[in-house]
Amino acid sequence: MEYLDYIETILDRKDILSSNFNQKFCSDWTHIYKFKPLAVAFPRNTEQVSNLVKASKKFNIPIVPMSGNTGLVGGTFAENSLIISLEKMNSIIKINKGSNLVSVEAGVILSDLHSELSKHNLSFPVTFGARGSAMIGGILSSNAGGSNVLKYGNSRDLCLGIEVVLPDGRILNMMSELHKDNSGLDLKNLLIGSEGTLGIITKAILKIFPTPKNFFTAMICLNENQDPLNILRKVENKLGKEVEAFEYMPAFYVKEFYRLFPKKVKLFDRYHDINILLEVASNSDVMNDEDNSGTSILKNHLEEILSSFLDENLLEDVLIAQNDSQRKSMWEIREAAAEITVSRKPVVITDVSLPLDSVSNFINLVNKKLDHVEKQAPSTFVSHLGDGNVHYWVWPKNDDKLLHDNIVEIIEGIVYDLKGSFSAEHGIGIAKLNSMKRRKDNTAVDVMLAIKNALDPTNIMNPGKVFPKV
Numbered sequence: 001m002e003y004l005d006y007i008e009t010i011l012d013r014k015d016i017l018s019s020n021f022n023q024k025f026c027s028d029w030t031h032i033y034k035f036k037p038l039a040v041a042f043p044r045n046t047e048q049v050s051n052l053v054k055a056s057k058k059f060n061i062p063i064v065p066m067s068g069n070t071g072l073v074g075g076t077f078a079e080n081s082l083i084i085s086l087e088k089m090n091s092i093i094k095i096n097k098g099s100n101l102v103s104v105e106a107g108v109i110l111s112d113l114h115s116e117l118s119k120h121n122l123s124f125p126v127t128f129g130a131r132g133s134a135m136i137g138g139i140l141s142s143n144a145g146g147s148n149v150l151k152y153g154n155s156r157d158l159c160l161g162i163e164v165v166l167p168d169g170r171i172l173n174m175m176s177e178l179h180k181d182n183s184g185l186d187l188k189n190l191l192i193g194s195e196g197t198l199g200i201i202t203k204a205i206l207k208i209f210p211t212p213k214n215f216f217t218a219m220i221c222l223n224e225n226q227d228p229l230n231i232l233r234k235v236e237n238k239l240g241k242e243v244e245a246f247e248y249m250p251a252f253y254v255k256e257f258y259r260l261f262p263k264k265v266k267l268f269d270r271y272h273d274i275n276i277l278l279e280v281a282s283n284s285d286v287m288n289d290e291d292n293s294g295t296s297i298l299k300n301h302l303e304e305i306l307s308s309f310l311d312e313n314l315l316e317d318v319l320i321a322q323n324d325s326q327r328k329s330m331w332e333i334r335e336a337a338a339e340i341t342v343s344r345k346p347v348v349i350t351d352v353s354l355p356l357d358s359v360s361n362f363i364n365l366v367n368k369k370l371d372h373v374e375k376q377a378p379s380t381f382v383s384h385l386g387d388g389n390v391h392y393w394v395w396p397k398n399d400d401k402l403l404h405d406n407i408v409e410i411i412e413g414i415v416y417d418l419k420g421s422f423s424a425e426h427g428i429g430i431a432k433l434n435s436m437k438r439r440k441d442n443t444a445v446d447v448m449l450a451i452k453n454a455l456d457p458t459n460i461m462n463p464g465k466v467f468p469k470v
C-alpha cells in the first residue's frame, strides 16, 4: 500500500490534504522559506498523531510538526514531508483554579487561551504580536519568550507538564501537576525548546495567574546619555516585582513604524533616541487600593517615580497611557517588530541574548562596526531589555550571501565576546544552522546529536533543523 493510502486508514479523508495546499502550508511566516509538502494531516487526538508517526517511520517519510506557523527561523520548512498540523487538537481541557493550572491540547491558539482564562479573571502571561495564530505546541517547542519574561520567565518556566509523541510513535505521558519532581532526568525541559526535532507535543499543563486588576503603561524617552538598565533598576527598587515589561525601541525603529503605518497617531511631536515601553501591574489589593482622588496606589507610585526622573533630567519626555486605547497604541508600536523586520527585503535578522549590563555596550559596538561594512544599509533593533534580548536586524543593499554572512558574523562576534548567545527566543530552525556550527560549543553539539540519534535514529522528526551535522 502507498503511504498516502496508508495514512487514510488512520485519519478521516477530510483530515488529510494532499493537493491544493494553501499558503500556510507552503511557506513560513517570513516568506523566506518556500516549500511543497507531500501532504498535511490534521489529527484530532494523540492516538492519531502516534499512528501517523508510526506510519511515517515505516515508510521513512519525514515529518514536520506545525502549529501556528509563525516561527521566525524556518522551523516548519517541509519539502516533500508530511506536515502534522495540530490545529484540530484545540481543546482547553481543564482550568484548575485551586492549583492555578490549565491543561490544554497543543493546538490551542494563544489568544483563545487568553480569552477563555479572562472569563475567570485568570491569565497565562506569555504574550507577543503573533498571539492570534501561535499555538501552545509551537510556543513550547520554540520555548517562546515575549514581553513578560522579566516578571514571569519564558514558556519553559510556565509549563509543568507535557504529553509527547516520540519519533517511534510511543506516547510519553509527562502530564504532571507537580512543582517538584526530581525523579531522574528532566525530559519535559529537554523536549520544550527542541523545535519538533525530538517529538510532537500534544498536550500541556501550564501555570496561570490571577489577572492584574489594572495595567499602567508609559512610553518613557530617556536622555541620550542614560543607560536604560539604570532606569529599570530604579523603577524596580520602588515597585519590586510589579514591572511587567520594559521594552526598548530606538528612534529609527519608531520612524519605521510610522513609515509602515502612516495613519497611526504619533505619541510625541518629535522622535527620541531611547524609547522605553514600561508597564507595571499588580493583582495585590494593597497596590490597587485607591486614594481620596480615586487614583490607585500603584499608579501614584509610578507617577511619582517618573516625575522624579524628569526632575533629575533622566528623561526627555514621558507619556502615561490614560486609558486602554492609549495603552493599545503604545503596544502596537512594540508589537509591530516582526512586520517592520520583513517590510524591506533582503533582511538579515538576529535574535541575541546578552548579560543585562552588556546590552547598551552591544548596541554601541554593533552600530559602530556595521557602519564599516554597509555604509548605506539601514539597521535597527528592538529589545526586551528586561531579559537582555535584542532583535537586531539589517537591510543590506543586495542579496550577496557573503555580505549577509559577514553581517551575522560581526554581530555574533560581538555577542560572543560579551558572553551572550546567538539565539535568545526564536530558536535555531534552519536560519541559525551556520551559527550553531560556528558558535555553539562543540561538546554541547555532540551531546545534542547523541540525544537526537538515540531518540530518532532514522532522522524523520523535523530533519534538517537545529542540529548542524545531521
Ligand SMILES: Cc1cc2nc3c(=O)[nH]c(=O)nc-3n(C[C@H](O)[C@H](O)[C@H](O)COP(=O)(O)OP(=O)(O)OC[C@H]3O[C@@H](n4cnc5c(N)ncnc54)[C@H](O)[C@@H]3O)c2cc1C
Pocket: 029, 064, 065, 066, 067, 068, 069, 070, 071, 072, 074, 075, 076, 086, 106, 127, 128, 129, 130, 133, 134, 135, 136, 137, 138, 139, 140, 141, 142, 143, 144, 145, 146, 147, 195, 196, 197, 199, 200, 201, 202, 338, 339, 425, 426, 429, 462, 465
Ligand atoms: C508577529 C510575530 C511576533 C513574534 N514575537 C515573538 C516574541 O516576542 N517572542 C518569541 O519568543 N517569539 C516571537 N515570535 C516567534 C515565535 O517563536 C512564534 O510566534 C511561536 O513561538 C511559534 O508558535 P507557532 O504555533 O506559530 O509554531 P510554528 O511556527 O508552527 O512552529 C515553530 C517550531 O515548533 C515546531 N512545532 C510546532 N508545533 C509543534 C508541536 N506541537 N510539537 C513539536 N514541535 C512543534 C515546528 O516544527 C517549528 O520548528 C513572533 C512571531 C511573529 C510572527
